[in-house]
Amino acid sequence: MKKWISITPKPLKMKAFQLSESMVSSGELDEEKRIEGRLIGNSPMFFINTLYGKVRATPSDWIIESPQGDIYPMNEDEFNKMFDYQMRYL
DSSP states (O other): OOOOOOOOOOOOOEEEEEEOHHHHOOSSOTTTSSEEEEEEEEEEEEEEEEEEEEEETTTTEEEEEOOTSOOOEEEEHHHHHHHOOOOOOO
């Protein structure tokens, strides 16, 4: 018979930044070319190269970097549900 136990994951140290419309024209995106920003019509759009392929992101989405260096986008609502954060700049 299985005996379930309650577990809590250990905290991970991760980094994140929020995308903004100004990043498309300013060139302040990832130097390693993992993030590409461009205008589609009049709307800024971002494309993130993840382990699972290219993923689309929009301004106000967050880019999260795992401890292993992988990056992925997350919309602002999900980010605020999953993470507590302090605005400490690295």
